[in-house]
Amino acid sequence: MTEDTADGGQCPTPERFTQARAAQSMAVLEDYAEMIDDLAQELGEARITDIAARMGVTHPTATKAVARLKREGLAVSRPYRGVFLTEQGAALAARVRMRHRVVVDLLVAVGVPQETAEIDAEGLEHHVSDVTLKAFETFLARR
Amino acid sequence: MTEDTADGGQCPTPERFTQARAAQSMAVLEDYAEMIDDLAQELGEARITDIAARMGVTHPTATKAVARLKREGLAVSRPYRGVFLTEQGAALAARVRMRHRVVVDLLVAVGVPQETAEIDAEGLEHHVSDVTLKAFETFLARR
DNA sequence: ACAGAAATGTAGCCAAGGCTATAAATCAAG
DNA sequence: CTTGATTTATAGCCTTGGCTACATTTCTGT
Numbered sequence: 346m347t348e349d350t351a352d353g354g355q356c357p358t359p360e361r362f363t364q365a366r367a368a369q370s371m372a373v374l375e376d377y378a379e380m381i382d383d384l385a386q387e388l389g390e391a392r393i394t395d396i397a398a399r400m401g402v403t404h405p406t407a408t409k410a411v412a413r414l415k416r417e418g419l420a421v422s423r424p425y426r427g428v429f430l431t432e433q434g435a436a437l438a439a440r441v442r443m444r445h446r447v448v449v450d451l452l453v454a455v456g457v458p459q460e461t462a463e464i465d466a467e468g469l470e471h472h473v474s475d476v477t478l479k480a481f482e483t484f485l486a487r488r
Numbered sequence: 489m490t491e492d493t494a495d496g497g498q499c500p501t502p503e504r505f506t507q508a509r510a511a512q513s514m515a516v517l518e519d520y521a522e523m524i525d526d527l528a529q530e531l532g533e534a535r536i537t538d539i540a541a542r543m544g545v546t547h548p549t550a551t552k553a554v555a556r557l558k559r560e561g562l563a564v565s566r567p568y569r570g571v572f573l574t575e576q577g578a579a580l581a582a583r584v585r586m587r588h589r590v591v592v593d594l595l596v597a598v599g600v601p602q603e604t605a606e607i608d609a610e611g612l613e614h615h616v617s618d619v620t621l622k623a624f625e626t627f628l629a630r631r
Numbered sequence: 632a633c634a635g636a637a638a639t640g641t642a643g644c645c646a647a648g649g650c651t652a653t654a655a656a657t658c659a660a661g
Numbered sequence: 662c663t664t665g666a667t668t669t670a671t672a673g674c675c676t677t678g679g680c681t682a683c684a685t686t687t688c689t690g691t
Contacts, residue, residue: 356526357610359544362519365611366679369512373648376505383499394668401502406649408670413647425656425669451598456623465620467500468508472611480599509649516678537638549679551640556677568639568686 365472372471375441376400377410378419381430382438390427444478445470451481454488508615515614518584519543520553521562524573525581533570587621588613594624597631 380399384391397407411428414420419434430438448470452462473481523542527534540550554571557563562577573581591613595605616624 357523357542357606359542361607361610363544364607368611369515370647372508372512380500392668393670399500399502401506402648403650404669405651405671409648452620452623455594455598455627457620458623461617461619461623463500464504464507465615465617467504468511468615469612472608472615474604474608476604477595477600477608480595480601480604484598513677535638536640545678546680547639548641548681552678 368472373410374414374417374419375437375471376467377407377414378430378434378438379441379445381414381420381428382435382442385429390429392427396428441470444473447478447481447485448473450485454485511615516553517557517560517562518580518614519610520550520557521573521577521581522584522588524557524563524571525578525585528572533572535570539571584613587616590621590624590628591616593628597628 377396377400380396381391384395384399388395393404393407393411396411397404400407400410402410411420411422414428414434415422418431419437420428420430422428445466448466449459449462452466452469453459457465520539520543523539524534527538527542531538536547536550536554539554540547543550543553545553554563554565557571557577558565561574562580563571563573565571588609591609592602592605595609595612596602600608
């Protein structure tokens with residue numbers, strides 16, 4: 346028995362919300378890391394302007410996000426130059442991209458239209474735990 | 489062809505992020521509305537202290553959230569008294585609860601352990617569009 | 632009825648993630 | 662090489678959602 350509230354999971358515990366909030370605080374970092382990785386592959390480097398345009402924000406917002414990435418050791422950059430991911434940042438981007446792909450595939454597999462799957466996955470992916478991701482992969486492999 | 493970027497959906501559009509951010513701004517409202525509804529059913533009314541405890545936050549944080557609910561016309565309350573959902577708030581709570589249940593069921597159906605499904609659903613549910621929700625229901629009905 | 636406990640309100644701080652406006656640096660032509 | 666366009670930085674503001682600390686109100690038990 347993993348339930349100690351004896352309600353079959355109907356009463357959300359505070360921890361669930363705490364966990365969801367923690368996941369959310371990672372979401373922006375993940376999105377930017379992936380985007381920087383995308384741009385690096387496509388254009389050789391990620392410029393603030395391009396990052397901002399693709400994220401749908403203004404450039405000061407992108408600058409702030411990059412500042413946070415740098416603080417967290419996920420990216421490096423010099424003034425008026427492009428942004429580059431650290432090894433750690435690149436690893437995060439790789440994990441995020443993989444997870445995104447699995448989530449989209451799972452959604453499509455259960456009948457969600459491709460375009461809707463892509464849109465929803467952008468929000469969903471940050472809340473998919475490792476256990477759930479594994480389950481998705483297993484499900485996809487079995488059909 | 490719904491794709492105008494000709495990359496098969498590999499390049500996220502700014503709109504996707506904008507949409508994900510919009511969904512996120514509704515998340516707190518949804519969680520609190522559902523929680524207030526839970527407490528109203530269980531205890532007859534939702535007190536700030538109980539809301540805070542269940543959401544895993546301090547009471548001033550809960551007070552602020554309730555203030556926002558009131559501003560949005562989803563709840564009403566008088567000083568030092570319980571919080572009650574408006575008709576609109578109750579409708580939101582009902583939708584949220586239904587969506588939560590479907591998401592959990594879908595996760596379990598594809599092989600996610602019940603407890604993990606409950607935890608992940610808390611974050612996931614806010615990003616499930618109507619189209620995706622419909623697809624989930626259809627998938628669940630077919631098996 | 633009143634004192635202490637519990638609940639609620641309020642003020643003020645912080646970080647994050649938006650924004651606009653303005654300044655400074657870089658780049659690209661002519 | 663200089664000028665104008667583009668890019669980047671910076672300052673400052675807003676909202677949200679956390680928090681602590683403190684004031685006030687309500688509730689409870691003797």
